Amino acid sequence: MALSIRGFAAQSATAPLAAHTFERREPRPDDVVIDILYCGVCHSDIHQARNEWHNSIYPMVPGHEIVGRVSAVGNQVTRFKVGDAVGVGCMVDSCQHCASCNAGLEQYCEEGATWTYNGIDRRDSLPTFGGYSERIVVSDKFVVSISDKLDLKAAAPLLCAGITTWSPLRHWKIGKGSKVAVIGLGGLGHMGLKFAKAMGADVTLFTRTADKEAEARRLGADHVVLSTDEAQMAAVTRQFDFILDTVPSPHDLNPYLNTLALNGVLCLVGLLEPIEPAVQAAMVVLGRRSIAGSAIGGIAETQEMLDFCAEHGIVSDVEMIDIQDINHAYERMLKSDVRYRFVIDNASLKKAG
Template sequence: MSVATVHAFAAPAPKAPLEHTTIPRRALGEHDVLIEIRYAGICHSDIHQIREDWGEAIFPMVPGHEIAGVITEVGSGVTRHAVGDRAGVGCFVDSCRDCDNCRAGLEQYCTGSGMLMTYNATGSDGEPTYGGYSTHIVVDENYSVRIPEGITLDEAAPLLCAGITLYSPLAHWKTGPGTRVAIVGMGGLGHMGVKIAHAMGAEVTVLSQSLRKQEDGLRFGAAHFHATGDPATFERLAGSFDLIVNTVSANLDMDAYLGLLRTGGTLVNVGAPENPVPVNMFSLMFGRKHLAGSAIGGIRETQEMLDFCALHGIGADIEVISADGINDAYERVVAGDVRYRFVIDTSTLAAAATP
């Protein structure tokens, strides 16, 4: 391997600002590829994990699981990729490979060792995993995907989390012509849901707190845009939707949203609120409705998503930043001041090193 220590940005301790550092990358194994990272998306989950909102974490932490770049070296046994290929890495970099879910291409639901997260995890070698806020990453070829030429690398990076997180439930619940789909929230996740559901042929409605992003929603492909801050919205739209995808992490009134479903409809959650959410069982029983959850997607489905997005000209709406803007970007994400995903130009990582 030609790269052993690489530039990165890391949080040295919980809630600490990110700063320049260097990290080791493992030697290239037989089935590994070395990816020169060009762009890395900033996901809100990066912030949650640095702040230990989801439990004790591993520090120093190099976040980033929306990774897009170019393969510069391959192991002797690699068959899926070649030097020069555009490649991406998402939320996990390994799994047991042998459980029923892994064999079915549902590695994100691995019941063996569990999926190995791209960062804030410990690998089988006992070493911590470091994510995409870095210049290079070494990953097993089976856990990287090909980025088609129809998407620019900067707009492709957020697809590795935000894109697949929305594509997976939309595909699983058979979104297509004749279906009526509502996307709750239009942030980094939600704006991808609008674009993908529209490309699948659905009639798409955005349900957002206000009409502030209405113009964007219609531009992305929504046919309708409603403010959930207006109680009359829930009366007007009662029984309207086949599928509702909730992208927000706040505690919503699930009963109110279940009331928007048609008979047999599904409300699927991809956002993760910190506290339990109460549900009145009658909201499910009357109308044979379903309350579900979904988490990212497997490698096969992630590739399918990327190919679909390339075919339909779909990329994330992004704001590209340099490494020295990461901490400010975090504050803006928390404040909801981004349309709709920050993406780090990782070529700026080295320049951000302290002189």
């Protein structure tokens, strides 16, 4: 029978999130039922709850940085057992037969991945609901294992902020001897610094805020460049093999392109809007430089990242909140008033009226 679940939902683009009861599907033979312990709060949750991407389905239960423990498994499930610490990220299904899926890159599914929330289940055509809730039911193919070596609450943002930065760093083979820069020090940027440093790269943070140097060095930066200082920017001309750009709003890429070495790559992971102002093509052509993009990561990549994190002791820097404080947390996020990711303690749902 279907499961009655407590959660928090947006009922419209203008309504604050509030307590909401809804139904999860009856578990299928390949499903894992997860009691959610923690759920990270991603900036995309705000975009979706407020219909800023013009595709929102209401009522909407956000949340795609989910960590919990298995409470039941279907009779076809062999990789997980009751009590296991597990995670669910941005996807809960894909076609599983296109070229992207066969390559383990389900996020680029040619038929479209099924998103953890604000999606439509491809088997029963019902809406998907996310991790701002007490329990979730997910196909075992889209569940990942989390080592108990990791602080589970601080591991939650690895399921989005972590994999979003890990995937491009791995794809472009960042390692010992690489010169990497990260633009922006937020939920994504702080993970980019940690990963690039752990991979052995020489790491620079580009920031517009002069007082972030000590914090950036704590997180793994070897150098900090104030991007508004022309002399500092000139000093790093043609320096970097790879730039990870985590800024979510339109900004001028040209000054950063000038800091790429021959064959260098600037990879966008935060921006989904048109690039403004226009890119000066000479910046790209005359250095055989590339502007690229990357979206989250596949399930195998995500497991690889989590195993790397367990080996190297890497988690996100988090601030814990109760679910009842989610609307205030959204307002703080819009002011960049969090270091560096809010995580919901889902036990607080028991207090929801």
